Amino acid sequence: MAGFPGGTAVSIVTVYDWPTVDGQAGGSPHLHTASTEGYVVTGGTGAVETLSGDGYERRDLARGTVLWFTPGTVHRLVNGSGDLQLVVVMSNAGIPEAGDAVFTFPEHVLDDPAAYAAAATAPAAPGLTDEERGTATRTRRDLAVEGYLALRERVEREGPDAMKPLWDRAARIVADRTEDWRKLWADGPKAQADATGDHLDALARAESAHLCDAHVGSAGDAAGRWGMCGRLETWDLRPH
Template identity: 50%
Template sequence: MASSFPGATGVSEVSIYDWPGADGAAGGSPHMHTASTEAYVVLSGAGRLETLDSRGFTSTPLRPGVVLWFTPGTVHRAINDSGDLTVLVVMQNAGLPEHGDAVMTFPGAHLADPEAYRRAAALEIKDADAGLGAGEEAARRRRDLALAGYLELKDSVLASGPAALADFHAAAAALVAGKTSAWARLLEQGAARQAETTRGQLASLDAAESFYLGAARTTMGKRENHRIYGMCGRIQTWELSDN
C-alpha cells in the first residue's frame, strides 16, 4: 500500500485566488482549523497573511522563501497582492481538514445553524449545464460570504482585542463536535500510527537490532494535472504511489 507523507502530513500547492474582495484585496475564504496546524512555504509571488489569534490582528508579508505556520484557532486570510502568489501548504493531521476540520468565517446566522453553514460551505452547482465557470462562481460566492463575516470579526478584534474571537471559536467548536469520532480514527491510522512505528524502531535500536531497516523503501508522489477549488485558492495535490 502507498505510504503517507512523513509525519502523516498533507502536502499541496495552492495558487491563491486573485479575485478582489469587498475591501479591494484579492484572496480566498478566511477560515481557521480546529484541530490542525497549517504551514506555508511561499514559492512565488507576493502578498500578505492576515491572522486573528491570541495576539490580536497581525499582517505578515509573504514572499518567496518565507515559511510560517499557525496553530488551531488562528483565523487566517491569504491576500494575493502580486496576482501570482503560490504557496506550498504542509498540513498537520492529513485527513482531518478534508473531513471538516476547517470552519469559515461566515456571518453569525450561518454559524448558528449547521444546515445553513453546510449549504454555504459546499461548492454546490445547481445548474448541471452551467459550464466550466460554475465552480469558480460557487467558490467566489463562498469567499464573499466568508469575507463578510471576517471583516466584522477583524473589526471586533481591532476594537476589543483577542477576546472578541471567543464567540466565533465557540460556534466553530459546536459545528465540528459531531465529527471528532471520525477524526480520532483518522488520527489513529495516520500520525498516531507513525509515532508508534518510530517508538518501535527506537526500541529495536536500543537493543542493537536492525532487522526493520531491511524493509526500507522509496515512495514517489504522482502529480496530476488537476486543480480543485479550495478555500484559499486552486489546490494541486500529489497522490502517493509505490515507486
Template identity: 50%
Template structure:
C-alpha cells in the same frame, strides 16, 4: 512492503492564491480556522501576505519566496494575493481538514445552522461558486477583524464557540484518521528507536520509495486554485 505516509503523517498541496477582490478591496482567499491542526505555508513564488486573527490580536504578515509561516489551531487566516503568490501548504493530521476540521468564517446565522453551513461550504466547481463562498467568509470575517483592531476579543471567541459546536458531532469520525496517520507515524518512530537501541535493524528491510502525482491538479481550495495529492496511510500498522 507497507504503505507509509509523508513524514509525520502530514498532508501537502500547492496553492495559487485567488486574485479576486473582496468587498474590502483585498484580493485573496477565504478566511477560515482549523480546530485541531497546525498549518504551514512554504512560499515558493510571488508576493502576498497572510492576515491572522488570534489571541495575539490582528496581524498581517508579508509573504515572499523563501518565507515559511505557520499557525496553531484557532488562528483565523486569510491568504492575500499581491503578485503571483504561490504556496506549498503543509498540513498537520492529513485527512482531518478534508473531514471538516477547517471552518469558514461565515456570518453567525450560517454557523449556527449545520445544514446552511454545509450548503455554503460545499466544494465549488466554478469560479463563480468559489468566489461566492469566499465572499461569504469575508463577510463574517471583517467584523471579527475590526473588533480585534479595537481591542475586543469577544467576537473571535464567539466564532470559536460556534465552530466547536459545528464540528463536535464529527470528531468521532476524525479519530481513526488521526490514529492511522499522525499518531501511527509517531508510534512507528518510537518502535524504530526501541529496535535500534536493542540492536535490531530488521525494519530497514522494509525500506522503499513512494511517489504521488496530483489527484486534482487544479481544484478550488479555500485560499486559491489547489493542486491536491492522495497520500497513502500505513495500512499495515506497526510491525
C-alpha cells in the same frame, strides 16, 4: 511507516486573484479546529492576515517565507502581486479534508446548521461545470470575507477575547465529526509516531529489521480543484 512523513498533507496553492469588498484579492478566511497549517512561499508576494489569541496581525509573504499557525487561528491569504503561490503543509492528513476547517461566515449563517452547510459546500455540488464551481467558490469567499471583516473590527476594538464566540461556534459545527477524525489520526500521525518509538527501541538493541523494509513511495499525479484560498494541486498522501 505508511503515508507521507509525519502524517502530513501537502498541496500547492495558487492564491485567487479575485478582488473583494475591501479591494484586496485572495481567498476565504477560515480556521482549522484540529490541525496546524504551514506555508512555504514559492513565488509572488502578498500577505496573510490572522486573528488569534495574539489579536489581529498581518505578515508579508514573499518567496522563501515560512510560517505556520495552530488550530483556532483565522487566516486570510492576500494576493498582492497577482501570482502568489505557496506549498501548504497540513498536520493530520485526512482530517482537514474531512471538514476540519470552519469559514468566518456572518454569525447568522454560523448559527444555522443548514445555511452553514449549504454555503460551505456549494462549490462541491454535483453537476456543476468548472466555471460554475469557480463562481460558487467566489461567492463563498465573499461571504467569508463579510464575516471576517466584522470579526476583525471587533478584535481590533475589544481584543482577542472577541474571538471566543467564533471558537465556540466552530467547536459546535465540527463536534459530530470527531469520531471519524480520530481514526484518521490513529492510522496516520499517531501510527507514525508510535513506529518511530519502536524503531528507536530496536536501534537501541542494535536490531535492523525495520531498515531491511526500506522502500520508496510516490504519490502519483496531483489532482486539481477549487480550494478555500486558491486553485489547489493535491495528492492523497494517507496510508492505504
